[in-house]
Amino acid sequence: xxxxxxxxxxxxxxxxxxxxxxxxxxxxxxxxxxxxxxxxxxxxxxxxxxxxxxxxxxxxxxxxxxxxxxx
Numbered sequence: 001x002x003x004x005x006x007x008x009x010x011x012x013x014x015x016x017x018x019x020x021x022x023x024x025x026x027x028x029x030x031x032x033x034x035x036x037x038x039x040x041x042x043x044x045x046x047x048x049x050x051x052x053x054x055x056x057x058x059x060x061x062x063x064x065x066x067x068x069x070x071x
Contacts, residue, residue, distance in 0.1 A: 001031065003045045004053050010065040011037055020063060027051060027059060041070060 011017055017035040020042060024033035029050025035042040044056055060067040 001045055002048050002053075003032075003043060004056070005070040006042045006044070006057065006060070006067040007070050008035060008040055008042050008060060008065050008067050011035075011040060013037070016065070017042075020060060020065065023059060023063060024056060027056070030056070042067070 008017075008020065011020075014037055017037040020035045021033045024030050024042075024044055027046075029047040030044060031047065032045040033042070034044075042060075046052075046056065057067040
């Protein structure tokens with residue numbers, strides 16, 4: 001299992017963060033998805049044999065947000 005933290009831009013309310021959490025939690029290979037609206041940080045734990053970080057970022061993008069690596 002791998003855990004990544006991503007900065008997510010474009011969230012304006014709790015519904016936004018909940019939407020991202022629900023969508024990623026249902027993605028094959030993702031075991032945990034937690035998004036904090038106040039810090040704009042999402043933390044995702046996943047099985048690298050089923051999904052990768054690029055796909056997680058792509059899914060967030062499809063939802064209308066921008067995800068980037070936390071520096």
